[in-house]
Amino acid sequence: xxxxxxxxxxxxxxxxxxxxxxxxxxxxxxxxxxxxxxxxxxxxxxxxxxxxxxxxxxxxxxxxxxxxxxxxxxxxxxxxxxxxxxxxxxxxxxxxxxxxxxxxxxxxxxxxxxxxxxxxxxxxxxxxxxxxxxxxxxxxxxxxx
Amino acid sequence: xxxxxxxxxxxxxxxxxxxxxxxxxxxxxxxxxxxxxxxxxxxxxxxxxxxxxxxxxxxxxxxxxxxxxxxxxxxxxxxxxxxxxxxxxxxxxxxxxxxxxxxxxxxxxxxxxxxxxxxxxxxxxxxxxxxxxxxxxxxxxxxxxxxxxxxxxxxxxxxxxxxxxxxxxxxxxxxxxxxxxxxxxxxxxxxxxxxxxxxxxxxxxxxxxxxxxxxxxxxxxxxxxxxxxxxxxxxxxxxxxxxxxxxxxxxxxxxxxxxxxxxxxxxxxxxxxxxxxxxxxxxxxxxxxxxxxxxxxxxxxxxxxxxxxxxxxxxxxxxxxxxxxxxxxxxxxxxxxxxxxxxxxxxxxxxxxxxxxxxxxxxxxxxxxxxxxxxxxxxxxxxxxxxxxxxxxxxxxxxxxxxxxxxxxxxxxxxxxxxxxxxxxxxxxxxxxxxxxxxxxxxxxxxxxxxxxxxxxxxxxxxxxxxxxxxxxxxxx
Numbered sequence: 001x002x003x004x005x006x007x008x009x010x011x012x013x014x015x016x017x018x019x020x021x022x023x024x025x026x027x028x029x030x031x032x033x034x035x036x037x038x039x040x041x042x043x044x045x046x047x048x049x050x051x052x053x054x055x056x057x058x059x060x061x062x063x064x065x066x067x068x069x070x071x072x073x074x075x076x077x078x079x080x081x082x083x084x085x086x087x088x089x090x091x092x093x094x095x096x097x098x099x100x101x102x103x104x105x106x107x108x109x110x111x112x113x114x115x116x117x118x119x120x121x122x123x124x125x126x127x128x129x130x131x132x133x134x135x136x137x138x139x140x141x142x143x144x145x
Numbered sequence: 146x147x148x149x150x151x152x153x154x155x156x157x158x159x160x161x162x163x164x165x166x167x168x169x170x171x172x173x174x175x176x177x178x179x180x181x182x183x184x185x186x187x188x189x190x191x192x193x194x195x196x197x198x199x200x201x202x203x204x205x206x207x208x209x210x211x212x213x214x215x216x217x218x219x220x221x222x223x224x225x226x227x228x229x230x231x232x233x234x235x236x237x238x239x240x241x242x243x244x245x246x247x248x249x250x251x252x253x254x255x256x257x258x259x260x261x262x263x264x265x266x267x268x269x270x271x272x273x274x275x276x277x278x279x280x281x282x283x284x285x286x287x288x289x290x291x292x293x294x295x296x297x298x299x300x301x302x303x304x305x306x307x308x309x310x311x312x313x314x315x316x317x318x319x320x321x322x323x324x325x326x327x328x329x330x331x332x333x334x335x336x337x338x339x340x341x342x343x344x345x346x347x348x349x350x351x352x353x354x355x356x357x358x359x360x361x362x363x364x365x366x367x368x369x370x371x372x373x374x375x376x377x378x379x380x381x382x383x384x385x386x387x388x389x390x391x392x393x394x395x396x397x398x399x400x401x402x403x404x405x406x407x408x409x410x411x412x413x414x415x416x417x418x419x420x421x422x423x424x425x426x427x428x429x430x431x432x433x434x435x436x437x438x439x440x441x442x443x444x445x446x447x448x449x450x451x452x453x454x455x456x457x458x459x460x461x462x463x464x465x466x467x468x469x470x471x472x473x474x475x476x477x478x479x480x481x482x483x484x485x486x487x488x489x490x491x492x493x494x495x496x497x498x499x500x501x502x503x504x505x506x507x508x509x510x511x512x513x514x515x516x517x518x519x520x521x522x523x524x525x526x527x528x529x530x531x532x533x534x535x536x537x538x539x540x541x542x543x544x545x546x547x548x549x550x551x552x553x554x555x556x557x558x559x560x561x562x563x564x565x566x567x568x569x570x571x572x573x574x575x576x577x578x579x580x581x582x583x584x585x586x587x588x589x590x591x592x593x594x595x596x597x598x599x600x601x602x603x604x605x606x607x608x609x610x611x612x613x614x615x616x617x618x619x620x621x622x
Contacts, residue, residue, distance in 0.1 A: 035519045060411045069401035
């Protein structure tokens, strides 16, 4: 008997760009609906729909910029630690920079700007949070007598 | 009264989620479960494992040297249930339900607040991560139960009676003999607990030392197994030292990936047996509450914060020191602190609780839909579905054939467990060439996987798995 060559399955590696987020939808919907039992339209539509998948994809990509392993690959492990200290202190001091913290990954998601500009905005966001954190650390220190 | 009713309903929910259709989804016993089942059966029958070693502390099995406690537990269950598939899965499911109960007491001991402890138990009861591993014979799930019980008993012994510490130590010890991840987690965590509660331990230093000594003597027979070559075989084979690239960077990457939002909340462990793959290990709605919980625990530093952070970090270490990371099974011990964090966050903002309920219900229903409808169809192959059907078909048709040749992708343990191994007509072959018949005039059967083809002989039957794909094709010649 002979062994048949194995089939190379399609690789659905997911990357976070706006076009990819939208392009992924038909595949997700096809995959979900083809496995559902026939004749239960309501359940299928409730659990697998465009709005859910789109929101999920955007949320997934937005949150990936706060993910520890992503920040560590972007700014090294020290950068990641400083970023999380900064985030904590911004919230603790109820700083206005929280808006920066929430908004800075959005340009990276939208593909409105060219690639390099998006990267710079992202880096700028991280740096602002880190510097603000360092400032609060310094300002919160009690002077020595 | 009212409180115990709430806990009762949480346990009922946990039991339903873990026991409902447990034999159908996941569709079949995967090969470790079959090995566990057969070894337990063998212990019950002869007092020896499948390799003929009596009362082993390490089961050789597929040369992966399994830790013993889960197998002996299954052997105990088989005394009542007989050597059935159900007997392999039931201990894990029961351990899952008990973990939920123990977690309630553990968190109550730590916080003295009913709301936090009940919500923690509820979160664990509906946790996708925990349900996934409770519904099949995973040793790690039993280890998790022993760890939670051990920590609860530790805290209880400091408050009520120091003698309970003995139970705690026994439980911790059993966890290390149940699954490998506890061997890394328990010693360090125990030291952290000791340091954390040193003020109370100091008063009973003699008793603690005595209990420690007794437990140590109790575990003396197990100790050589931990340090032997066989005992460490699994660790050395899977070690990060064998991974290509810089060791430190690999460790950092493997460690941090366990906290990746993508892994935790969106796609989970990508191994077929470890998650439904379409959802994460935790629900997405848990994220804001986890963040609030983290913030609260950092702001109001207490013993609870130390325990939670130590648990989160140590729970991820077993996955971080191995090649494959993230790994939901090896990091299973860290399923608990995430649920406690969610509970702490939820209790912090009680106004949000009514708003959360519909989201929680919807996400649970979505998970159940994916688990019971999509998952068994898409990932039946990961559960070795079809092997048992093949064997039961062969058993019924055996008398019509002189020889049966089976492709060696079907492990021998399946033949033993489904009681066909003793048949003299049966031969396991790689089937790269057509086997030569002993009795040329008579009919023989070949069982080959669908990726092997031959023009000369004809297919008489296809054995299909749950999703409809063929597992084995049967040829007559």
